[in-house]
Amino acid sequence: EPEVTQTPSHQVTQMGQEVILRCVPISNHLYFYWYRQILGQKVEFLVSFYNNEISEKSEIFDDQFSVERPDGSNFTLKIRSTKLEDSAMYFCASTGNSPLHFGNGTRLTVT
């Protein structure tokens, strides 16, 4: 069965550094998402992306976040200047005409 793949599985970075989290959605899917889960908290929607543009974003998704689909297969989340509170598990998801398929997540640790 096709999968959403995310790399890296764990990223450690220093506060103020830029990070890029990478995702390869399922190939025939049209909608792409990023969610995050701070340790011990709910899974929260960050942003959805369709037709090469952001279709919806949450209040969390401020100017330090950006998403990009640089080619036909990758979907990236960039955090420009990381803060301690950005430490979380970040999930990529994709869908076509079906429920969301999630990747295994990238655990981001900001020190």
Added chain:
Amino acid sequence: AQSVTQPDIHITVSEGASLELRCNYSYGATPYLFWYVQSPGQGLQLLLKYFSGDTLVQGIKGFEAEFKRSQSSFNLRKPSVHWSDAAEYFCAGGIKAAGNKLTFGGGTRVLVKP
């Protein structure tokens, strides 16, 4: 505002016993409802979904869930749990079948005793 609530943070169950995880939703209209499972170090795997029609839905791994409009609930059940069912379970709701921004409940962590 749309919300999904899972009242139980932790549940401990003996292997072979039955399991029921509670989920309540608050939406303006009947949402599309989902249950996901997250094993340690893994992503979110879809167990089952409810869109419309039959209120008892069957999922993978022997799980089922029942949609009850009168109680705004979508509880997940399994008749006999296995040690491998130890995981965190998330109920989620959306307003569309696909292309969804899902709202997640807080999750219920299930521990299975031998």
